[in-house]
Amino acid sequence: MSLRRQLNAIKHEQFPWMLEVTKNAPQMAIIQLGAAFKNFFAGRAKYPQFKKKGKSRDSFTLTNDQFSVDGSRIRIPNLGWVRMRETLRFTGKIMSATVSRVADRWFASITVDTQDDSHLPRSENQGAVGVDLGVSALAILSTGESITGPKARKALLSRLQRLSRKVKGSENRKKTKAKLSRLHARIGNIRNDALHQLTTDLTRRFHTIGIEDLNVRGMVKNRHLSRAVSDMGFFEFRRQLDYKAAQRGGMIVVADRWYPSSKTCSCCGHKLETLPLAMRKWACPACGSVHDRDVNAAINLKNLAVSFTVSACGEEGAGLGRKLKTKPASVKQESSSKATYG
Ligand SMILES: [Zn+2]
Known part of the structure; x- marks a missing residue:
């Protein structure tokens, strides 16, 4: 609570960009930071890592009172209704949504409390x-x-190496960086699919x-x-x-x-x-x-x-x-x- 008060006191001056986004975004971040510190002091985790806007994976989490889902749409504070690629695949009580960006794509990861369906059949039994x-x-x-492993990755990896070299001192640094992060995302997807x-x-x-x-x-x-x-x-x-x-x-x-x-x-x-x-x-x-x-x-x-x-x-x-x-x-x-x- 006191951290939130401190943030509210300085954000107009020091982080004016925060006024453009929903105030729910820092809210959950502060709760999560609290949990991270709790884990750190209990000896369960390392000291929380500092995160900067625009670095690696940007994300924020909304609790279920802050958004709603209707078919293939999700209503996000400050943005309104946003179209999703697919409808929710699970039925049950919606708990939270995490909106994140990977390269130039946006994702909404929605947590749903479902019935326990943990008994899938094994199709073969080879012991x-x-x-x-x-x-x-x-x-x-x-x-x-x-x-x-997937073969497509090798070619992409060598392209990645070429691009990484190019980022340094490139005039189109921003463009190359965007390309690079898209490539990273693609390689990650291929790997995850194989796994x-x-x-x-x-x-x-x-x-x-x-x-x-x-x-x-x-x-x-x-x-x-x-x-x-x-x-x-x-x-x-x-x-x-x-x-x-x-x-x-x-x-x-x-x-x-x-x-x-x-x-x-x-x-x-x-x-x-x-x-x-x-x-x-x-x-x-x-x-x-x-x-x-x-x-x-x-x-x-x-x-x-x-x-x-x-x-x-x-x-x-x-x-x-x-x-x-x-x-x-x-x-x-x-x-x-x-x-x-x-
Ligand atoms: Zn032997």
């Missing part, structure tokens, strides 16, 4: 799978399938999915991996997998980040001391099996996931002779396992 998120491919499955296809396919086909806990922050420091990691959006992969598995009553088992999925022989359990990243194929010195690095890792993740589900049912770990290495955080995924195991 368990392990997924190794790759550097060269998008993902490698324990079945041996390799899912490549959605992958996570939908996985949760449809498999009940139990074993994945690695990717320490993305650590990996981004590693130069060789950084590009692939930020490129493929591992956090987003994990997020989608979690909610889609929950909807279908499936289960995600996350191996902790020290689990040696690549270095362990999936046939005999022998563990190598080291396995250089460049080594794509290797032969097990103990049993002689020849492994594809990524497929072997995926099989280990699958085995781990299976042993976890077995012990979750109160039996011993299915003769794998190995202790579970899932860390407690991975078990918090129980929202998705609860549906099946109560």
